[in-house]
Amino acid sequence: MSRRLALLAAASVLWSPTLHAQPTGPDTQNLEQERAAAEQQLHQTFTNLKFEGFAPSPVVGPIYQANAGGRILYFAPKSGHLLFANVFDRNGVNLTALAQEEHARKGLAAIDPVKALAIGPIGAPTVIEFTDPDCPYCRALDRFWAAKAAEGKAVRRLIYFVSGIHPEAAAKAEHILCSPDPSAAFKAIYEGAEPKRLATCPVGKAKVAEDAELVKRIGVSGTPTVIVDGKILAGFQQAELQAFLDASAEAPPKTGP
Template sequence: MKKILLSFAALSLLLAGVPIQAPAAAKNDGGAGAAAATLKMTFPRLEFDAVHPTPVEGIYEVVSGERIIYFVPRSQHLIYGEIWDAQGQSLTRARQAQMMADRIKDLPLEKALKIGAGKNEVIEITDPDCPFCRKASEFLSQRDDITRYIFFYPLTRIHPEAEAKVRYILSSENPEDAYEDVMRGRYDGRPLPDFQDNKQLEIHQEIVTGLGVRGTPKFWVNGTYLSGADLQAMEQLLDAGPKR
């Protein structure tokens, strides 16, 4: 609760003295169009996907990949943080969760590595050399009530061996066995078996990039988005079962 109060106080200080009158233009979209134009002029190097109004008048939500930041057009300030309501709920986290849930509605699951046939659906974005990805994979492999759809996104700058491992997994005659071997560290620092690359990694990277994801691990557990290997939250969602 202390963290919530501090975050709210910090946001209040940032907003102090900022006029809250909405822009006159683009009333039909809550001023988001005018705010986006101002944002482009003020921060030309900032890459963003969309701008939306927020419940706080004069502050606009800026979507950049999976991240949400805020922009105040009147004062031309960016705010990196969260907006909390009077009930102690993070509106930022709720918006991010909804935004990321919406992005998987048309996801081509047939392109993923599928493991299991349980009632719970888990979509994963993973890097085989990411220690948090391995930790989560070990947890998920111990349950028999999951259908896993795995998309690979090797972070080659920090895990130089990851790309070759992914290509090996996706090109194997039995990708599931290859995946388990790699995630258990069988080929860490050792040569991979010979394989003919089927170029499936490029398809996975295109899909992941389209989701706005830039890191690993990421999960959608029965449609609910989780960033990172939060095993406790994952277990709660799995035990609750699929949404009806």
């Protein structure tokens, strides 16, 4: 199956210019033959899907892949279309997700663990976490980690704040970083505390801005984003995190200095 066909099967068109009039005569017959052949190929390639209707797309010409802040987009310059889409191959592999993960993976070198807000015991399995104080799924993830810690499966979380999604996220992140006990302040905020006055300080403000630059450089576009063993997990993927904890528990203890 061609890349273009896979894209059109999964894409949604953001902007569509005026369509050209359909040709008539012999050209119409040729176009119908091409359409029928394409439809047949679609059904033969994706046998597990049921399609209702099949018609020419307004997208014309070659399609190019672009990256905008870590998000993969597709552009058809001939017809001027920008597509927000997930492209799948004939085996069901999400090629768009793979491209986004590869882009983020290249940015991992920019992460300096020393600059993270570290929560959790030293020596526990380590995860890197991009989080937002007002993100409900981030709060659910925090409850998950707390429950696992109660089971004796604590992790050490290297926290970086994403402050460009919710309007109060930056102020709450700065409050956490400026508090005498950042871990306790983090726990309180993520449990829903609403302090009457949020703490501020130059160091915390600078750290929030630094985290924002890191988020932009890596291309983190949603929260939570968790990195475990070099694998990037977008969203609260509980099954994946549980598998990581189980594997960590089964690993032999580290030796040496």
